[in-house]
Amino acid sequence: MKICIKAPAKINLVLDVLHKRPDGYHEVEMIMTTVDLADRLELSNIKGNKIILESSSGFVPDDSRNLAYQAALLIKERYGIEKGVHIKIDKHIPVAAGLAGGSSDAAAALKGLNQLWNLGLSHDKLAQLGSEIGSDVSFCVYGGTALATGRGEVIKRIDSPPPCWVILAKPSIGVSTADVYRKLNLDKVEHPNVNNMIKALKDKDYQGICREMGNVLEGVTLSMHPEVNRIKEKMHSLGADGVLMSGSGPTVFGLTVHESRMQRIYNGLRGFCDQVYAVRLIGERTLE
Ligand SMILES: C[C@](O)(CO)[C@H](O)COP(=O)(O)OP(=O)(O)OC[C@H]1O[C@@H](n2ccc(N)nc2=O)[C@H](O)[C@@H]1O
Numbered sequence: 001m002k003i004c005i006k007a008p009a010k011i012n013l014v015l016d017v018l019h020k021r022p023d024g025y026h027e028v029e030m031i032m033t034t035v036d037l038a039d040r041l042e043l044s045n046i047k048g049n050k051i052i053l054e055s056s057s058g059f060v061p062d063d064s065r066n067l068a069y070q071a072a073l074l075i076k077e078r079y080g081i082e083k084g085v086h087i088k089i090d091k092h093i094p095v096a097a098g099l100a101g102g103s104s105d106a107a108a109a110l111k112g113l114n115q116l117w118n119l120g121l122s123h124d125k126l127a128q129l130g131s132e133i134g135s136d137v138s139f140c141v142y143g144g145t146a147l148a149t150g151r152g153e154v155i156k157r158i159d160s161p162p163p164c165w166v167i168l169a170k171p172s173i174g175v176s177t178a179d180v181y182r183k184l185n186l187d188k189v190e191h192p193n194v195n196n197m198i199k200a201l202k203d204k205d206y207q208g209i210c211r212e213m214g215n216v217l218e219g220v221t222l223s224m225h226p227e228v229n230r231i232k233e234k235m236h237s238l239g240a241d242g243v244l245m246s247g248s249g250p251t252v253f254g255l256t257v258h259e260s261r262m263q264r265i266y267n268g269l270r271g272f273c274d275q276v277y278a279v280r281l282i283g284e285r286t287l288e
């Protein structure tokens, strides 16, 4: 038996940090939504009690450092499963980009193995397991649009944005999330208003959504990598309505509802920036 499952990327419409916690993590308030750029995972049973992982990208590890591998190991250990699995990852989401590629692969592996091994685990249980792997994994189990609090693992579903285009632009630099959080100085940030964004989403107020977007990690990454700011300026000048860095970066996303403007922004950024994608915002939950 073979299970095929999609692992979509996310963007952060809002990322606020409230304070640093005694456990070293930061208390956050984030609004995340899924976009139509996805890795694809194929999971199949194999002989022997082992996990074999293969990826189409040379940039991701194919051993226990891979978050999808960690997901399989966690399920096997927690539920005493003595079976083997082959995990094939067809990578499309850029790596170390702020788009939760690894987290989404881990969430897809949890969901896929739940099916492959008939475990009957609920999405809430899978999200709880996911939080042991990384802060973004719980959100990726549900997808859709959500408010994430705690260290990112407490998920509440909220209204999805109206349909629009998302242009993603990633410069050829990698950013360490831990490094960005470490360098964040909370005395110097302007906090986005999460409640205003929730209201704008509820009202399907596209202009309001663009206006309320904000990410307190942006200033940290911008100060280390000025090219991220140049991409932001370029996106603005090409006519994107809302422009923001996703997660800890370095990917910048821009929103537009017009296909012709999407084409202009996409074409204007290619050649200027290493990796550029124009995709639809999914927003709605598509639980498998
Ligand atoms: C930047 C975001 O991607 C936004 O969605 C997330 O906040 C980070 O999610 P993630 O990559 O799944 O993060 P994790 O793998 O759990 O943590 C990586 C490192 O980031 C820092 N970290 C992460 C989440 C958080 N709420 N506070 C933190 O300080 C910690 O140093 C941690 O060791």
Ligand SMILES: Nc1ncnc2c1ncn2[C@@H]1O[C@H](COP(=O)(O)OP(=O)(O)OP(=O)(O)O)[C@@H](O)[C@H]1O
Residues within 6 Å of the ligand: 059, 060, 061, 065, 066, 067, 068, 089, 094, 095, 096, 097, 098, 099, 100, 101, 102, 103, 105, 106, 136, 177, 247, 248, 249
């Ligand atoms: N399945 C995977 N796909 C991509 N990277 C992975 C995977 N498993 C482990 N990694 C490692 O995780 C690191 C971060 O990659 P990832 O693409 O998940 O970053 P990200 O998009 O910034 O994540 P987030 O937005 O959750 O912080 C990479 O350096 C990579 O070596």
